[in-house]
Amino acid sequence: MTVDVLENPPLEGGGPMGSAPAVRPVDTARLRRIVTEDYGFLWRSLRRLGVPEADTDDGVQRVLGVLARRLHEIAAGAERAFLFQTAVRVASEMRRSQRRSRLTLADGDLHDPHDEAPGPDAVLEQQQARRLLDQAIDELDIDLAAVFVLFELEEMTTAQIAVLLAIPPGTVSTRLRRAREEFKKTANRLRARHDATRRNA
Known part of the structure; x- marks a missing residue:
């Protein structure tokens, strides 16, 4: 480091x-x-x-x-x-x-440099899911992405996020709900496009 x-x-x-x-x-x-x-x-x-x-x-x-x-x-x-x-x-x-x-991530781009490197099998299994996850998050508004990342990926509670971002807990809940809705729509669209590409390959 x-x-x-x-x-x-x-x-x-x-x-x-x-x-x-x-x-x-x-x-x-x-x-x-x-x-x-x-x-x-x-x-x-x-x-x-x-x-x-x-x-x-x-x-x-x-x-x-x-x-x-x-x-x-x-x-x-x-x-x-x-x-x-x-x-x-x-x-x-x-x-x-x-x-x-749009950001297209290479294998293992979310790898924390402090973590041990994943094995090749784990990388192959996670590749598609990570690419989809990161592309969907990348399309979120930055305020929604911040709450989504902290809750879904860092596994913080609503109260902890409210303290971390200095916003009311109700605002955290509202942003999280919107982020989940937008993430789901974007992920479904990206998945459908990926499946169509595979069928046409």
């Missing part, structure tokens, strides 16, 4: 306009602990929010750069919430800038 922000952490803070900046050294021990504990979660989140595998490391660096600059503002215990909220914004920016029509 290469995390540039740990090698050269930025100084935090800044003074009033026209005055010398009030720099604040970054708490590198705390920063390193957060990265160690949540790197895998952050990497998976960016991938599942539609950031291509080739750009995920760049997205991670962007999120961690924001984390390092604002670390002094984040209360103890709120680090993961801050990471995910920042990841949602970064993923949204990257999705818009790429303006890709």
Whole structure:
């Protein structure tokens, strides 16, 4: 794992306009602990929010750069919430800038770099399901995708998601219901197209 922000952490803070900046050294021990504990979660989140595998490391660096600059503002215990909220914004920016029509994932693109590599049989069995899953999530609005990813893939509760995203539990439930409806429609459409392609092959 290469995390540039740990090698050269930025100084935090800044003074009033026209005055010398009030720099604040970054708490590198705390920063390193957060990265160690949540790197895998952050990497998976960016991938599942539609950031291509080739750009995920760049997205991670962007999120961690924001984390390092604002670390002094984040209360103890709120680090993961801050990471995910920042990841949602970064993923949204990257999705818009790429303006890709649809992401086609290669085998194992959702593999967490901290996990052991799956065997070849498992990869073959999961290939089609993963491609379908990721294409369907990629077509969701970013706010719906965030709730869907946390509930269905990270297996968080509605209450936990509400805290993580700083939104009311009712909003989580509404977004989750909409996300499931849209995901189901998109997945059915993609599956039908896949089946038609196989029949015509």
